[in-house]
Amino acid sequence: MAAGRTGTAAALCGPVVAVVLAAGCGTAPGGGSRGEPVAPADTRPRMERVAAAWEGSAALAQWREGFHPLDEQDWAPAGGFRSGEDKAAAVNGNFVLRAALPEGPPSATPVRWDAGGAELTLPLLTAREAYGQLQGGAKGGEARPDRVLSVTAIAFGETTVRTSRGPARVPAWSFTVEGYDTPLTRIAIRPQELPKPPIEPLRTFDGGTAPLFGRSAAPPDATSFEVTAGHGACDGGVAVDVLEGTDTVVLAGRILPGEKAGRDGACPALMLQQRVPVTLARPVGERLVLDSESGAPLEQGPRRR
Template identity: 45%
Template sequence: MRTHVTRTLRLLTVLAVGAASACAAAGCGTTGADRGVAQPRSIESTPQGTRARQVADAWDGSKAAQEWHKGFYPLGEVVQLPEGGLRGEADKRAWDIGNLDLTGKLPGAEPGSGRVTWESGGSLTAPLLQAEQAYRTLDHAEGPGPALTVTAARLGDMKVATSRGPATVPAWLFTLAGYDSPLKRAAVSPSRLPASPIEPLGQDVPTDVLAPLGGLAETAQDGRSLTVVATHGSCDDGPTVKALETSGSVVLSASTTGSDDGPCTSELRGEKVPVKLDRPLGERIVLDAFTGRPVPYGEWPVTGQSRS
C-alpha cells in the first residue's frame, strides 16, 4: 500500500493557498457518516475537513447561495414510471436500455414557458421542453431489442422533490401501450447553477485524498440521509464519503481507500454510498468539497430512471 504522506502534504499546500481567500470561519459544523457507519468526529482536523470548511465558509450566506435558493434544483426523479411500475422482464429491459417505439404523433410546439410551484410557497417560470425533446431523452437505444410503445403524449404536471421541498412542475405524460397510467417526464430543466464562490481543486490532488463526486442519487424522505455516487478506479477498495454540516450547507468529502501502485485499468466506476446526517437536510445546499459546487442530482451514472 502507498503512503499518504506526500499526497496529504500536497493537499495541505493547496489548502493553505486557498485559505487566504476563504471566508472567516463561521461556527463549528458537525460531521456525518459514510456507508451508514458512525465516523469519529475528526473531519475538521484533516486536510479534507480543512477544505470542507473552506467550501462551507465560501457558500454560507453568499450571493451564490441566495441565487441557488431561488432556483429549481431537483433532488428526486424527473422521470416517473407508470403507477405500479413496469410489468414483465421485456418492458423492464426496454426501459433499462432506453428503447421506446413511437406509434402515435407527438404534440407540436407548446407555449414557451411553464410554472414550477412549491408546496411551501413561491414559484418560478422556466422554459418548456417540447414533447419531441422530452421523448428523445428517454429513447436513445441504438440497437434491436424489446421496446416500450408510446402511443400519445399530452402536457400535464407531476410532483418532484427539490432543494426547496416538494414542487409541482409541468410534465409530458406519455401513454404507453398496455398501461393505464402514463410515463411522466418533467417538461422543465433545472435552473442554471450560480457561479461558485470558491475554485475547484486541481486534478493533481490524488483520489485517495479527495475526489469529485459523481452525483446525488437519493435523499431520504425524512432528510436524515443522502445517497451519492462516488467514483473510484480499478486499483482501490472503493470510495468513502464524509460530511461536514453547517446551518447553510452539507459539504461532502469523497476519497478512495486502498490505493496501490500495481497495474490498473483506466476504467472509472461509480458506486452508491449512503451518508447519514445529524439533522434533516431541509433547504441546506449539498456541496462537493472537491469541486466547490452543488452536487447535481443523477449526473452519474445516467440511468433510465434518472435521465435529464
C-alpha cells in the same frame, strides 16, 4: 461551523467486479463528541473554502429560489416494457403520433412545493415542443421504423418531481402510449440554467481524495443519509468528512489505506463504489449539500459525469 467525521465502511461486501456498489459492511464512528471532531488537514482547508464561497452567495440564492429538478425523466411503465424492442423504441425516441396535438400555449400553472414557500410561474413548453423532445430520445439513438410506439392521447396536467427545494408539483404533458397503462410524462417547464458554482473545482489531487457520485434522498428533518463514493480495488474504503455551516453542508471523500490485492503486488484498474453513511449534528433543513471536490451541489441519486 462544526466539522465532523462520519463512520466508514472499511471492507467491501461481496465479490470484486468492474463496478461494485457495496452497502457498508460495518462502520467505525469518528472519535469525540457529536459535531466536535476536526476534519483532517488534507480535506478541511478545501471544505472551508467551498463553504465560504457558497455561504450568502448569489449562487446560493439562485439555487434556493429557482426550479432545479433532480430526477431523470425516464419512463418506467408499471410492470415493465412488453419487450426489449419496446424499451429500445422508448430509449431511441421512436414514437409515432396517432392523436391531435393540443394547439396554443398551455394554461399558466405555477410550481408548488410540498414544504410551502413562494410559488414560481415559469415559461412552459407547448404540446408540440414537448412531443418534439421525445423524438430522437434522450440517448439520441438512431430511428428504426420497424420499432415504434404509438402515442394515442396528450393531456396537460401536473406531476410530482424532486427538486433542489424538495418535492414539488409541476406542470407537465402526459402522453398515452398504446399498450401501456402508465403514461409517459414530461415536465412542461422550459429548462433553466443551473447556478454556476462560486468556486472552481479541484484541478490537482493528492491521491487520497475519493470522488462522490451522489447522495440518497433525505427529508428536511433528517440528520442522516448515505453518500456513494468511489475508490480503487486496493484501497481500504472511503471516509466522508463533513463541515456543517449555516446554509451549507460540505462533504469530502477521503481514501482509507489498504493492502495490495494481487499476488504480484499489482492492483486491478477498477473503480469500486461504496455507500457511506453520513450523520449530521442537526437536520439538513434547507441547507445546500456540497461536494468539496467539484464545489457544486451533490445531486440526490447517481451523479452524471
